[in-house]
Amino acid sequence: MARELLRDRLAPLVLRPRAKQGVSLPELGLHTHQLLLPIGPGDWKVLKPETRLKLWTATQKTAKKIGGAVLAVNRGLRPLPSQNPELFPIPVSRGDLFVLALALIVVEEGLNRYGREKLWLVGDFPGLFGLISLIGRIGAPVAIQSFSPSRFETIAYRILYEQGMALSVSYFNPSNWGPEDMVLLFDPVYLPFAAGAGKARNVFIIDLTDDSRSHAPRLESWLGAQGVDPSLKTLAPLLEAWFWGRTLNPDQTDVLPHEPLLPVRPASTSPDTCSRSAGQECFARIHETAGYISRIRQEGQELNLWGFFLDKDFRALYNTTQGTGTTI
DSSP: OHHHHHHHHHHHHHSOOEEEEEEEEGGGTEEEEEEEOOSOHHHHHHSOHHHHHHHHHHHHHHHHHTTOSSEEOOTTSOOOOOOOTTTOOSOEEOSHHHHHHHHHHHHHIIIIITOOOEEEEESOOTTHHHHHHHHTTTTOOEEEEESOTHHHHHHHHHHHHHHOOOEEEEEOOGGGOOTTEEEEEOOGGGHHHHHHHHHHHTOEEEEOSTTOOOSSHHHHHHHHHTTOOOSHHHHHHHHHHHHHHHHSOTTOTTSSOSGGGSSSOTTTTSHHHHHHHOOHHHHHHHHHHHHHHHHHHHHHHHTTGGGGTBOTTSOSBSOOOTTOOOOO
């Protein structure tokens, strides 16, 4: 108890965010500052909400001093205080939309170029149905697997009947995966089960969990050389913020709406909440998210960003899950 009290009282005074040398990805023209908050994700989670709020306020102030247009936040830092644009004027990028855009690129490459027959989406992820609505235009059958499939059923069935998608929801079961299928993993809790199943059944698995690597080896190598964690939990927010930063007027912080940077808002728009009504507001959020995913995908193509995530000929995916023994 004394330790917790000391930590909560000292954290806002001692653990101040500080700006470090810039982070650069020169081939993208990306040059930015790095803000360090000397506290681990585990410690952050156990801080009292008011203590986290003080630290987050200090982080926003530091970002404003160095002229930050968008604040890319490591995906491991959860939960964050409510992103009220009046209190926190600098938009926040968590990388959700970038991960979904990357997933769309991977799906298009696998289904269109290499003839994968079915797509499995495993686990929960903010904005997942925005991705699904875009995949539906390709015409491939999509199946969601989860330890809690009931969370997705209502909205999935409505999409099935209203949009004509071949969409199903089921309990997590890797034995259903076929050798010509593609599996996208969004939640690390499924990794131990998926790796073994992928190897045994020769399934192509793409790991999009926070700690995954080998998505863009060259970009990750540059980050690692600068002392930055190159895993997806860092890379995705950084590149998403780079996209938004390119659209912002430096003299105006309200050009880009703040709220859509978080495609699915915490709690109030989780899949189960959305599915209880599955009304027009829910579908409006899905379409809004799909629009942002499409925007990142298109701009990434124009900037040749996706070339870093595919090989130089755009003919193979770098990302593999160790142990699957399968590449596209």
